[in-house]
Amino acid sequence: MKTVSLCGITMALTMALGCSNGPVGVAEEAEGFAMLQHNPSMLEASYQSGGSSVRAMLVESAPNVVEVTYDFGDPVIAFRIDYNQGEGHFMPNGNPLDAAQARLITPLLEGISKAVPEEEPARSRVENAAMRQTSFMQIVPLGEPLSPYRFVSERGWTHISCSCGSQNIGGYTRQAGRGCSCNGGSGNGCKGRCGQGCGITSTPACVGSTAYTQDCAKHDYGLGSFAAASDDYSFAGNNCSCSGVGTCS
Template sequence: MKTLFFHGITLAVSMAMGCASEPLEQAPGEEGFALIQRDEHTLEATYRSGAATVRVLVDEAEASVVDVTYDFGDALIAFHVDYNQGTGDFMPSGSPLDAAQAQLLERLLEGITKSVSPDGQRTRVEETAIRQTSFMQIVPVGEVLTPYHYVSEHAWTHISCACGTQYIGSGYYRQAGRGCGCDGGGGNGCKGRCGQGCGITSTPRCVGTTAYTQDCAKHDYGLGSFQAASDDYTFASNNCSCSGVGTCN
């Protein structure tokens, strides 16, 4: 059985995230990434570190309508993404995320990236898994989260891939673009990237998206909320390559 989320005024979990084939499951206490199921319409995986575990289920319930759940045990965060309508819903429940749970997401994203098709060849489910897990990395820790609805291209605008001072929207000009040195003087390069860090420095290389947008830049500089960047993470196209010079892009 899979976890199903129903889109509407009320959204409920019908079953806990369910059965997977035994040989692919982690043994009790075993740490690391495990791919439980992957086919054209479903991807299920876990990452465990110490006492903290996250399980993700991505299910294309109908053509281009995808439900995504992240189950941390005491916290559950779900997305309902309708690519036909260009809309998304963020649906958290349970306890706020803690730092240990948040740290699982980087490794989960790396494991998913290793397990799916290369960029440009991914199924809808694979691409959604990459994008929503990238988005999960910026969900606030220690805060009570509330549901909200977001719309494709409601506010997202690409920025230049070339690092430099550029307009990032809402009257702000900041350094943004590819490169570990493109950090505005405050560390954490690749400002404006819809994903943590620079991607190319991850193992494997180029983890996450290569979408660079105004709202992602504002979030990076603490000038905009993660809610405002939601549609960027989910829907913004990859406007930059991941073939940077040296060790960063």
């Protein structure tokens, strides 16, 4: 199996990170969100709170190939998303992600979402990857050793209905679809969405993607792994819209 090393990724990001020993310069920045660089081929943003920080760095290293790094100091979690080949690599390095670090991801995503076009077709490859991979970071397990793996879009995904109801989510029948109340009786709504669930903040419920798939629904119900949903988060087409979802609190 073809592998890509973390230092190989960070070589492409040398101007900002290199092989990281920690989030460069974040300690000097104020608490909260900061957009540090943003153009069609590069996006760099950070979020700092309560002594924890994360710096996201995305670079289009070749046409339709995006290198992505989330630098917490320890760990550093990287992706390589190759839209030409329809494949991605998940490359964690260091200790497991802890709860304080994981809490940084949602406000980081919300900050990025305000800086990029709302509609996916209007985004650059880097902007699209920033939204989708940061959404994916929300479901990376906490406190568990993480291993690198490869995922491919050619294995496909199965979209589910946008309308909330009892649905086949790949061997299981569960409530899934759009809506804050579409929560299967507990937890966040918008079950099956490959992105931020609705009902967890007062933010509009369409941050991330609007793809609803079986693997994302299985993950939402604890019936499938985050790794199995990787290709859905990164590549699945947006089959639903935000219409009728609204803002939840």
